Amino acid sequence: MQSKIKNFVESIVILAILLVLIQTFLEDYAVLAGWSWNFRKILIFTGVGFDLFFSIEFLIRFFSALMQKKGSIYFMEGKGWIDFLASIPLLVLNSGPAFFAIITGSGFFFGMGGLLNILKIIKAIRIARVLRLLRILKIFRQIKHTGSVMAQRHVAKITTLSITSFVFTLLVFSIFSSLISLPSAEGKFIDNQKASISSFLENVKSENLSLSASNFSDYEEDLLIIKNNGQTIYSRYDNPFYATVFGPGDFQYFKTTEYEFFFDVRELAQIHATNNILFFLVVVMSVLVFLIYYSPHFALTVTDPIHVMKRGFLETDYNLEVEIPNSYKNDDIYKLGALYNEKYLPLKVRETDTNTGHTNLSMDDFEDLFK
Amino acid sequence: MSQEEEKAKLFVTRLLSNPTLLTLNPLQKEDQIMSFMEINADQLKPTLSSNAFFPGQSWFNIHNLLVKTLRLLIDESLIPGIQRQLYDKIDFRFISILRQQNWPQEKIKEEVLNFIKNIISSPDGRRDFSGSYNAISRQIVDKYINSIFDDHSYIHFELTKVQRLKMSKEEVKDMINTSLLLRPAIYVFSSSMNKDSSSGIITQNFAEKVEESLIKKIPSLPGPLVKSAIRSNLSFEDHKYLQATARLTSIINSMARSFKADMKIDRGASSPEKSWFSIARKNYKYFGWDIKMLDELFRFSAENNW
Known part of the structure; x- marks a missing residue:
């Protein structure tokens, strides 16, 4: 009964992993495709739900392991660190703040120009979400190509290492480039807007305010709204349009003593979304290549010959040779296989041919022999 | 048929009905069961010597009875099989x-x-x-x-x-x-x-x-x-x-x-006949076989994946 419940919960976790992959992709695709804010808002909410679910899952697994004094084993060997990185940091740094911003109705976390660098870090950390992909290994374990634990471990290891390296490189690079202000599209965009604002502030001293605003809007295509002491003096679209299309992350906000400026940054968000989708596809492709190509290759060239030799050692009437592919004949495993074929099997055949009394039947094969 | 023979027949029938023996020919089944009885004699002896089976009998007698019964049962399927081979598969012209x-x-x-x-x-x-x-x-x-x-x-x-x-x-x-x-x-x-x-x-x-x-x-x-x-x-x-x-x-x-017949050929293993001929080529002197014949038969088995 307990194992049935456990299997049921594991199935839900696996389903959640598959769904979160789709959700991760859709969240970026929605930005790229210009989906309405309401739809994107739902995706952000589901993202919080998934992160919360995986955070709870991690905490349950971790504390359960701690209770059994196996906390470090779960965290290190059981790949609990992946569970951790793909849950709590995302909830705290990414989906949680986004959710908070939406429900409080403020664009605090999104529109504040001064917090741009922090936001970039948060966006970079969001990439850690792809670590969740590693949990696909748990699904693939059930449709493995071979019963070999070694093959599973090696494929899981190489997949984990490569994906983690990729994700951490992206993460560290993003944080680092933000801290030292490397040239970026985002930085260039902000610099341009600041220059435009300065120019507008200069012009407004000598021109009519509404004329300056109109000229500014003609010149600056991304300008959405200008406010003067809280009064809207220019707006490119009407309010229902803003409510339908724009989310908190789709505009940039600047404030001077008298004026407030809102700029359209959806194009910038689309560049980020494109990058995110690219990273996502790289990770998905890497995992698929490891599982679909490398895993069978490992099984064919390492575990299969070992399995054949093991059966030959264990079973008296199993005398099949190890098939040695010409292209791999210099591999250590096939050199061993050649020795097994050339030396061991001929001796074994001589030995078993002279001695009768070999059988693969054992007492365990009979349930009620004496009934 | 005596009561003891009846019991022996029941016991041997149970052994023969083991699924692992299903695809073997009658003589291979016999060989497997003979070996099984030899290897597991220490475990079989106490129970088969008990009142429920063959009370008062020595293991030697019990073993002989079981072997005799086994051969009789095997012959029941073996002899018709040989007849079929002789009469249906071989033309004596x-x-x-x-x-x-x-x-x-x-x-x-x-x-x-x-x-x-x-x-x-x-x-x-x-x-x-x-x-x-x-x-x-x-x-x-x-x-x-x-x-x-x-x-x-x-x-x-x-x-x-x-x-x-x-x-x-x-x-x-x-x-x-x-x-x-x-x-x-x-x-x-x-x-x-x-x-x-x-x-x-x-x-x-x-x-x-x-x-x-x-x-x-x-x-x-x-x-x-x-x-x-x-x-x-x-x-x-x-x-x-x-x-x-x-x-x-x-x-x-x-x-x-x-x-x-039912041998599972694992991935990474050569086919059974190819393996057999390849090993035989290394043991040809020991078993007194013609190496050139083995080489040729090996080639056929490899070419046809037998």
């Missing part, structure tokens, strides 16, 4: 070619069947016959002779030019199949013969005596067939003029003895 005269096939088949019953009355004869039985059941001779006749290489030359068999491909198959059936005749004429117990090889003197006795027993059998069958127990290493059919009989009998 080749005998007329060898003898240069017509001979009633039914009579030969009857004599051969009775003689095989003699062969399988000895434990060693049964063991050796297992390979012959398997080879004919699985039509191993047929597929290799087809390849030999298609290929026209060493073995074909040995059969047609050296041994000078003026027969069709089908007749050669029948001759080798019959040779396989008669090969264990050596166990009928002596149970403690001049035989190297490790490699299964006998001496020429002994072979000649067996040939004489066999021809006396079944006069309808032509000399070349008897020689092919009996001399398949000789080593090619010591007798370079051994008939090609005898050499083939020896190889095929040994190969078929280890043949298992």
Whole structure:
């Protein structure tokens, strides 16, 4: 009964992993495709739900392991660190703040120009979400190509290492480039807007305010709204349009003593979304290549010959040779296989041919022999 | 049937019904169960000696009873199987070619069947016959002779030019199949013969005596067939003029003895027959086989993934 419940919960976790992959992709695709804010808002909410679910899952697994004094084993060997990185940091740094911003109705976390660098870090950390992909290994374990634990471990290891390296490189690079202000599209965009604002502030001293605003809007295509002491003096679209299309992350906000400026940054968000989708596809492709190509290759060239030799050692009437592919004949495993074929099997055949009394039947094969 | 025989039959039937034995031929099943009883004697003894089974009997007696029962049960399926092989799978017209005269096939088949019953009355004869039985059941001779006749290489030359068999491909198959059936005749004429117990090889003197006795027993059998069958127990290493059919009989009998129909071929392993021939090429001196024949048969098995 307990194992049935456990299997049921594991199935839900696996389903959640598959769904979160789709959700991760859709969240970026929605930005790229210009989906309405309401739809994107739902995706952000589901993202919080998934992160919360995986955070709870991690905490349950971790504390359960701690209770059994196996906390470090779960965290290190059981790949609990992946569970951790793909849950709590995302909830705290990414989906949680986004959710908070939406429900409080403020664009605090999104529109504040001064917090741009922090936001970039948060966006970079969001990439850690792809670590969740590693949990696909748990699904693939059930449709493995071979019963070999070694093959599973090696494929899981190489997949984990490569994906983690990729994700951490992206993460560290993003944080680092933000801290030292490397040239970026985002930085260039902000610099341009600041220059435009300065120019507008200069012009407004000598021109009519509404004329300056109109000229500014003609010149600056991304300008959405200008406010003067809280009064809207220019707006490119009407309010229902803003409510339908724009989310908190789709505009940039600047404030001077008298004026407030809102700029359209959806194009910038689309560049980020494109990058995110690219990273996502790289990770998905890497995992698929490891599982679909490398895993069978490992099984064919390492575990299969070992399995054949093991059966030959264990079973008296199993005398099949190890098939040695010409292209791999210099591999250590096939050199061993050649020795097994050339030396061991001929001796074994001589030995078993002279001695009768070999059988693969054992007492365990009979349930009620004496009934 | 006594109560003890009834119990023995029940016990052996239970052993025989084990699913792991399902795909084996009757003699392979017998071999497996005999070995099982030997290996697990210490565990079987206390229970089988108890009141529920054979009270007051020594293990020696119990074992003998079980073995006797096992053989009886095996023979129930084995003998009809041999009959089918003789009557349905082998055409004895080749005998007329060898003898240069017509001979009633039914009579030969009857004599051969009775003689095989003699062969399988000895434990060693049964063991050796297992390979012959398997080879004919699985039509191993047929597929290799087809390849030999298609290929026209060493073995074909040995059969047609050296041994000078003026027969069709089908007749050669029948001759080798019959040779396989008669090969264990050596166990009928002596149970403690001049035989190297490790490699299964006998001496020429002994072979000649067996040939004489066999021809006396079944006069309808032509000399070349008897020689092919009996001399398949000789080593090619010591007798370079051994008939090609005898050499083939020896190889095929040994190969078929280890043949298992349901064998799971793991990924990364060579096919069973290819593996067998490859190993046999390394053991050819020990078992007295013709290495050139093995090379050719290995090639056929590799090419056809047998």
